[in-house]
Amino acid sequence: MTLSIHRRDLVLGAAALAATPAFAQDGLGGIRMPASVIDSELRGLSPTGGKRYWTSGSKGWLIRGRDERQDVMRIVGAETLDFRGLHAFDDSHVLAMSAGPGEASQLWRTKDGGKTWKRIAANQDPEGFWDSIAFVDSKRGFILGDPTKGRFTVLYTADGGETWARLKDEGVPPAAPNEGAFAASNGCVAIGPRGQVAFCSGGAGKARVYVSRGGGGVFVATDTPILADAPSKGAFAVAYDKHGVLWVCGGDYQKPKADGVNLARMEPGRVSFEAVAAPTGYLSGISVKGSTVMATGLAGTIVSRKGGPFQRVSAAPMNTVRLSSEKSAVLCGPKGAIGLWRA
Template sequence: MTAERTLDRRGVIAGGVAALAAGPALASDGLGGIVMPASPTDSELRGLSPTGGKSYWASGSKGWLIRGKGERQDPMRIIGAKGLDFRGLHAFDDHHLLAMSAGPGPNSQLWRTQDGGKTWKRIFANQDPDGFWDSIAFVDGRRGFILGDPTQGRFTVLYTANGGETWTRLKPEGVPPAAPNEGAFAASNGCIAMGKRGQVAFCTGGAGKARVYLSRGGGGVFVVMDTPILADAGTKGAFAVAFGKDNTLWVCGGDYKNPTAQGVNLARLDPGRVTFEPVEAPPGYLSSISVRGSTVMATGLAGTIVSRQGAPFERISPAPMNTVRLTSEKSGVLCGPRGSIGLWKA
């Protein structure tokens, strides 16, 4: 991982916010709209994990976390972690949460609360000075993965089987060698995803073509595939992946320094296929994608787009966001710049 790539991922929002000022939420017939309550922080929010109903957790820069329920937001900061950038979250329930910070070397850390944020404990930290964590995801209450940028020529994939208490790096030889300048983006905690029957996928950029690494056996051995999303610069590539209920694998991306640029920003790998196909969508950089049933929603600095029941994608809001998590086929939560939270309802 080069210093330039590290700075790209750490500063992923800096160039984009100025380019796209937040606007009012839009509504399209049958697609609903996004409500954006007033924000209690100026944190750059990227981590997002719903916990059921209208409840969710969000996290971001300057050590901020937000416990939310609908439009209510209760911000908090962890003592001893106010300088960290919490870009990844996994909530096991409303009270039990893992918060992952992203950063070079020991700035990548994992913290746990089991009492709804009253007390926190640091349970794991990156010991590799060349390492940089990008994303965290869990299969269930015990099995989970952390994706980190390449060290020693290959991406770092950490695995836990005890809910995050201990982590082990998967055998490096199971991950194909990274291309020069290739890395993952810690933009939305979305660059690694779990599918059915042990499938694990992560996406990358910066190496010409954006690529997806896919394991069909629980992360033991990955194969790598090109996508039609361009990645011919350190600011370009695939930023997030998500599996659909039928094991369709979606990937989104673009160029965060040019969020309104034309070009492929969305692609799909259908079950049984070996090639990603571009998906027609409104133009612009997308950093996060979420799938629930027949609803697919993606968001980024260019705004939020959605497709329901196989219909073409439409933009429902121009407001820049970083992350989206659908909570049902008709509802979802988003987070983004300047502490913004968005609540979508069809």
């Protein structure tokens, strides 16, 4: 689903920019925000090692970043697409997924660091809408799409994204009326240890997380404590830690500062989620590395380190976060915003 307005919905250059720090707290660090270089709603984000990362967004824009430096590019022939999903295999090899109704959902690939791009897939279902892309390794990956024919669309590839097939109906439980996923942060699909796969949803009462413990063959739906009693409410992103703990975050994107459960977790071997105490506000993205958990959204960014309580480290609105280590992360958000967190 599209976000912000409703649920479905520069020349190539480089800049080394001065950064503006957000407030910092002892042991939790702070977020530096370089000046924006494009007017794009950034949601796709993929670190590639060290201080390097890729991010993507609306109007066909992408950024290849190295710390504060941002190399900006636009895919020729894709200027109208909204690239909400992104997976970088390395700094040169990247898949960019657009989200939109019907053929507005597309997949593009570069193998030369963005010099050339090739469209390799497009949604052929006029009722379909792609939400997120995630890979297990260099070959196996998933695309999650909104329900069609009464069930979520779960596409699978075993050749690095060249070809895709929809999982059989018996592997995905029926969706509830008005249930869907949110293309808010490319975070509604998560890959866990030992091939576990999970995706989350909203809009149909209680937010749900669908979990496959066997590599994506059969998914089982589990309720979360996050409310989803309106089209703007629900679970927006999921993430596993290395031990198999499954985290989920969400809220109401139309009321980003509203009270209510916005964070929950499920321990390995359990079949239910428990709410986690956290500062209030809508969260659209979550990431886990070691003992660090960071979540972000239009209400700002929160972090827990070494099992400590969640605290807010920035009030700046963001869409997506990816931890590159326990002490560093990249974030992206509205109007070309980039955030660089260091503990």
